[in-house]
Amino acid sequence: MHAVVRAFSKQYRHAGKNEKSHLLNRLCRTIGYSRKHLMEILSNPPEARKRKKRIQQSQYVRIIKSLRTLWAVSNYACGKRLKPLLSSLIAALRRHKELVVTPEERKLLLQISPATIDRLLTHDRKRINIKGRSRTKPGSLLKHQIPIKTWADWDNAKPGFVEIDSVHHCGSSLNGEYIYTLDLVDVATGWNECCAHLGRGEYRTIAALDTIKGRLPFPLLGIDFDSGGEFVNYHLLRYCDKNHITYTRAREAIKNDQAYIEQQNYSVVRRFVGYQRMDTEEQLKLVSRLYELLSDYQNFFQPVMRLKTKIRDGAKVTRKYDKALIAYQRVLKRKDIPKETKQNLRERYKKLNPKRLLLEITGLGRKASKR
Template sequence: MATRRQITKAQVDRYRTGTKAEKSALLDAICQVTGWHRDHARKALRQRLAGPAPVRAPRVPTFQYDQAVIDALVTCWSVLDGPTGKRLRPGLPTLVPTMLAHQELTCPPQVIDQLLGMSAATIDRRLRPYRTGLVATKGQSMTRPGSMLKSAIPMKTWHDWDDTRPGFLQIDLVGHDGGDNNGAFHYTLDATDVATGWTESITVRTKGERIVSAGLEQLRLAFPFAVLGIHSDNGSEFINHHLLRWCDTRQITFSRGRSNHSNDQAHIEQKNWSEVRRAVGYYRYDTTRELDLLNELWPLQSILDNLFLPQQKLATKTRNGAKVTKTYDQGATLGLNQ
C-alpha cells in the first residue's frame, strides 16, 4: 500500500499538466503496476491533487447538562424500570411532580426545568453509560410439540389479528429451570392483549394440561375486558383437548402459530422478557414458597406495568429497498390511551 501511494505521489504532477491522451496512458501504466481498477486509480490521483482534507474542529454542544440533571434523570429512569428515551420523555411531566410531592426527588427549579426540557434522543445519549452491562441472557426453550389436535386448531399469523379490538390474547409459558431442565420446576403463564398491550401473569407448578387451563382461567378473570380469543405456539401444554374444551365452553376463539415461526407470537415473546425475565431473572424456582412469592409479585407487577409505565405501539412501517423505516405513536400509559 505504501508503494502504491508513492507511485500516485510521483505521478500526480504529470496527471495535473497532461493532456487527455497523456492522462489515459498514465492511468494505464498505474493500473498495470498497482493492479487497481481505472476508476480507483483516477480517484487516487484526484485525491492527491486536492490535498489532505481539512481538519474539522469537534462540535461543541450548545448546552451542557451538569451532573445534578443527569442524577435526576437516572432516578426517574430507574423508577420506570429503565425505558427508552421515547417512552420515558412523555412520562416525565407527570412523573417528576409526583416524585417531588412525595419527596422521592429533591432538585432545585432550574434542574427540573432542564430535566423536563430534554429530548428523547438526548435522554438516550445521557443514559447510555448507565445501560452498559444490562444485556439480557437467554433461557432455554420449553416448547414440546403437540401434534394430535393441530388440524382442529386453526393457524394464524401476525397479520391475521385485529390490533384495534381488545380481547385477543397471545399466551406462552416461561420456564424457571435456572439452566438445568432436569426435575420439576415452576412455569409462569404469560398473556398479553394484542390491541392494548395489557399483560397478566401467573406462576403454575407444572405445565400439565389441567394446571395450565386453571391458570388461564385466573388470567381471564384478571383482565379488565372480556377475553375473545387466545393464540399460542404449538406446545403440548396448549394443543390439547382440555384447553380446546375450555375455549369452547367460554366461546373463546383458539388459534395457533406456525411451527418454527416464533414471530407469529412476537407480542408475547417480547413480554416474556420485559414482564417476566426482567422481574425474576433466570433463576430456578421449584419450591412451594417460591411459587407463593411469585404469585404475590404478579398482581403488583400488573399494576405497575399496565397503569404506570408508558407504552408505545408501531404506527407505520415502510420499506424502501433494503431500508425499513418505523414510526411509533407517542408513549403513554394505558389509562392515558383510553
C-alpha cells in the same frame, strides 16, 4: 497558507535539487510567497495551531441526578419511551415524596428531548444479553381443529384479544417439576399479566389463565398461542368453548406470529424473574406475589411503542412507531371500555408508588432466585 506549506514540507525535505526547484516555482505561483521565504518555511514548517475548545456547561447538568432516579424507576427505559412517561412519573414520585425537584428543574425535565436523555445517560447504560433455554414441545392432537392466526391478522384487534405463552423456569436442567409462568399480553392496549404455577399440567395452565382472566380490566375475548402441548389440548378447548373465547394458534417456529408476547417474555418475565431454576412452593409464593406487584408496575408505569408502518425497500426496512404510551393510558383512550372501569383504574393509579413497587419487585426476584 500554513496548512499548504505543512502539506508540502515533507516532500520538499526529501526531494532532490531539481525537484525542489520545480516545487518552489509551483508554490510561488500558487501562494505568492518569495522563493527565499518558501525555502525557509518548507525546511522548518510552522506548527499547527490548536484551537481551544469552548466548553459550555449543559443546562441539564443540574437535573442529571433526578433524571437518573426517573430512569431507574422506569426500569431503564430508552429515551423515546422515557420521555412521554416523565410527566406522570414525576407527579407520582412527588405525590409519594420519593422525588424532590424545583419548578425550574421540573421544567427542564419536561422539555428534554429523547436524544438528550440517551446522551446524558450514555455512561450509565449497560446492556445485558442473556439467553435462556426453550422447552416448548408441540402438541399434535388438535392442531387440525385450531385455526392458524398470523401476526398480520392482529392489526385492528380490540381489547380482549390476547397472545399467551408459557415461560419455563427450569434453569440448566429440564428434569423434574418446576415453576412455569403463563404470560399474557393484550394486543390492542399492551396490558400485561403473568401468573406462576408449579408443573406443566393442563389443568394448572387453565387455572392460571382463569386467574389472569379475573385481573383483566376488560373481558377476555380471544387467545392466540403457540403449538405447545399445554395449550393444544381438549381441556383448554372446552374451557374456551364454555367461556365463549375465540382460540387460534401460531405457525410452528414462526415467532413473528406472536411478536407481542415473545417480546414480553424477555422484557417482563426474564428481566424480573431471571433464568434460574425454581421448583419449590416457597419460590412459587414469592413469584406469585412478584407478579401481583408487577401487574401494577408494568401496566401503569411502563410505556409501550406500537409499530404503525413497516416499509421494505430492497434490503432496507423502515419502521415507524406511534407515541409511547402506558397500557393504562391506552385503556383510558378506548371508547369500548366502560366508564366505571376507567374510574376504578384511575383510583388504583393514584395509590401506586412506582419506586416502592420496583424495589419490592426486585427484592422478591432476588429472594426467589436464592434456593
